[in-house]
Each structure stands twice: as structure tokens, then as C-alpha cells.
Amino acid sequence: MKIHAEALLFDNDGTLLSSIDSVRRCWTRWAQEYGVTAEDFSGIELHGRTAVEIIAELLPADRVDGALARIEQLEVEDVPGGVVVLPGTKELLGSLPARRWAVVTSATRPLGEARLREAGIDFPVMIAAEDITRGKPDPEPYLLAARRLGVDPARCVVFEDAPAGLRAGRAAGMTTVALATTHERAELVADAVVTDLSAITVQVTAAGVEISTAD
Structure with missing residues (x-):
């Protein structure tokens, strides 16, 4: 796909x-x-x-x-030693320009930042619990991320492992890609379902990003 x-x-x-x-x-x-x-x-x-x-x-x-x-x-x-980078994460993020992606987490900012630092991930934009009034499955977190990046929500793709997050992405009018890392595939309603980010390849163009799914 x-x-x-x-x-x-x-x-x-x-x-x-x-x-x-x-x-x-x-x-x-x-x-x-x-x-x-x-x-x-x-x-x-x-x-x-x-x-x-x-x-x-x-x-x-x-x-x-x-x-x-x-x-x-x-x-x-508990963050030191308590974080594992999932397959494909470093490779995928390393191929993206800074203003083409954001992290949208339900964690507080100090916790989200601590986990990403422990994983060795530099992030350009983060939406955390303090930034919103309604969490996932409400679309507010993802709509705010699109606004921070200056991108039309319809031109955004959400990568999520949780049903609540996927519902938030759909409610925001975004394309959704589910990762079967914490839930069974049958529980995940999305435009595409993959095993993890290692199944995703991207090509950056002048117009944006072209995403291919291997699963």
C-alpha cells in the first residue's frame, strides 16, 4: 500500500x-x-x-x-533501563526532515521527553498531556500536532498501536496506520495494519512523503 x-x-x-x-x-x-x-x-x-x-x-x-x-x-x-526502542523506529525517523513529523503522546512532557532521550530519539515537535484538554480518543491531540506543523489534517498520517489512538486519528480526518505491537490485529481498525515500523519505508519528495507498507 x-x-x-x-x-x-x-x-x-x-x-x-x-x-x-x-x-x-x-x-x-x-x-x-x-x-x-x-x-x-x-x-x-x-x-x-x-x-x-x-x-x-x-x-x-x-x-x-x-x-x-x-x-x-x-x-x-524508572526511565533509565526501562525503555526499549521498537524495530524500525530509528531508521524511519532518521529518514524524515524535522518539520515532517511529530510525537503525540498521552504522557506528560517530562515523562515523554525522558523516554525519548533514553531511547536516543531527537524529536522536532511533541504534543503531550499538558498541551490538551481532551486526550485520545478525542482528536484534539492530533489536530494540535497538525496545526503546530502547519499541515492540513487530511494530509497527515497517524501511526498508533492503541485502538483509542486510532479512533483519535480517524476523528481528526487523518489516514491511520496501526502497529500490531500491543494489540491483536483484529482489534485494530485502520487504513493499514503492519507488524511494526520496520514494515514502513518512506521517500521524501518536494511535495511531502510517500509511505509504503510491506505487510
Whole structure:
């Protein structure tokens, strides 16, 4: 499949890199510290959501700010050694001009930046949890990324591993490419589904970027 675009927008965790073990360690410790039962915690979806949304489901409103600061501290401290670069990430990003791509993450900016630095990834533009009022699956994060890059949303391609992120991309009117890194292919609704970014090749032209999918 070939896709023509002006900008590529990448989710971070599960798309460019993986910190799943770190996430589980930190949130398990956080739940214990805040007295969240294993039963309550087991029903919470962690992946692809902002921390404040997760915490708001588990704690009273007056405890959210402190709890948010604590989980960010735990996760940032756990970054060293807790990040794995996923296949194809370095090669793909290294072939793109700076103003042709952005990272769109549900993490806070300090955490997102720490994970990317640990992975050795220099990023031109990042949309993080502090930049938005509504997280994925709302289209706001991806629409903001397109605006920051100065590109029509219809000329953007979203790369995501989570159903919520793919819904956000579709709602933004963007082409979506799903990566089967954290979910089964049957769970992923997108214009194209690939194993990971190693299945993607790009050719940069004067008009934008031509994307080819191998899967």
C-alpha cells in the first residue's frame, strides 16, 4: 500500500518505543501507595490514556493532583533501563526532515521527553498531556500536532498501536496506520495494519512523503 502525506504523526509508547514493564512496575507501586485495591486496579486500562484520566477514575478529586505528581515522579525515575526502542523506529525517523513529523503522546512532557532521550530519539515537535484538554480518543491531540506543523489534517498520517489512538486519528480526518505491537490485529481498525515500523519505508519528495507498507 502506498500513502501520500505531508506529515507523519507518531504515538510514542508502543509505537516508537516500549516501556510496558516500567509502566506496570510504577503503576503497581503507585496503587499500593494510594490504597487502590488490586480488584479496582485490574479493571483500569493504562495504555494510551493520560495519567490524570486514569487517576480520576480511582481517587477522589481532591487527591488527584498529588497522585499525578507521584506517578510522574515514579515513572521518570524508572526511565533509565526501562525503555526499549521498537524495530524500525530509528531508521524511519532518521529518514524524515524535522518539520515532517511529530510525537503525540498521552504522557506528560517530562515523562515523554525522558523516554525519548533514553531511547536516543531527537524529536522536532511533541504534543503531550499538558498541551490538551481532551486526550485520545478525542482528536484534539492530533489536530494540535497538525496545526503546530502547519499541515492540513487530511494530509497527515497517524501511526498508533492503541485502538483509542486510532479512533483519535480517524476523528481528526487523518489516514491511520496501526502497529500490531500491543494489540491483536483484529482489534485494530485502520487504513493499514503492519507488524511494526520496520514494515514502513518512506521517500521524501518536494511535495511531502510517500509511505509504503510491506505487510
